[in-house]
Amino acid sequence: MAASVDYRSSREAREHFKEMLDAADGGRPATIARGKRRVAAVDADRLVHFLIKVHPSGAVAVAENDGWSVFIPGLPVAADGITLDEAVEEMVGALRDYAEDWVDRLHAAPNHADNWGLVQIVGLASDEQLRGWLLA
Known part of the structure; x- marks a missing residue:
């Protein structure tokens, strides 16, 4: 299992939405690239x-x-x-x-x-x- 989950686009993140949420729930970094910026999904x-x-x-x-x-x-x-x-x-x-x-x-x-x-x-x-x- 990778230490982080990184998606290169919002489309890729949508395709792996459950995995992204599972990573965030587990405390693993989960990011989505939007152009030159990244957005993180985290456990609130x-x-x-x-x-x-x-x-x-x-x-x-x-x-x-x-x-x-x-x-x-x-x-x-x-x-x-x-x-x-x-x-x-x-x-x-x-x-x-x-x-x-x-x-x-x-x-x-x-x-x-x-x-x-x-x-x-x-x-x-x-x-x-x-x-x-x-x-x-």
């Missing part, structure tokens, strides 16, 4: 687990007079709540909104383009995983 649960593990959120929680604020330095995303749990819940929602905006338009902005990894985490993680990631 493994990917989000890895991304959360190697990319800490860096979230900061600050107790204020009447509640809590949560923000991630360098990101235009913040949330407030009466309790820390409420602020974190709001932050999860704010991150999901940011990810949607990134896909719609921010991906092309120079000061947002490098947030691709964050968008992957937000798009693939459950709310529970995001809460844990923010509080780690």
Whole structure:
């Protein structure tokens, strides 16, 4: 069995779709060439687990007079709540909104383009995983 599965075209990948998914499910690299670029099929649960593990959120929680604020330095995303749990819940929602905006338009902005990894985490993680990631 080869260490990776590589298809030279989308047509070839379609012909071997089950094998490509089996490789991804098994943790093996599976790629499809599209011109000069490659696209990878990966196990989403493994990917989000890895991304959360190697990319800490860096979230900061600050107790204020009447509640809590949560923000991630360098990101235009913040949330407030009466309790820390409420602020974190709001932050999860704010991150999901940011990810949607990134896909719609921010991906092309120079000061947002490098947030691709964050968008992957937000798009693939459950709310529970995001809460844990923010509080780690």
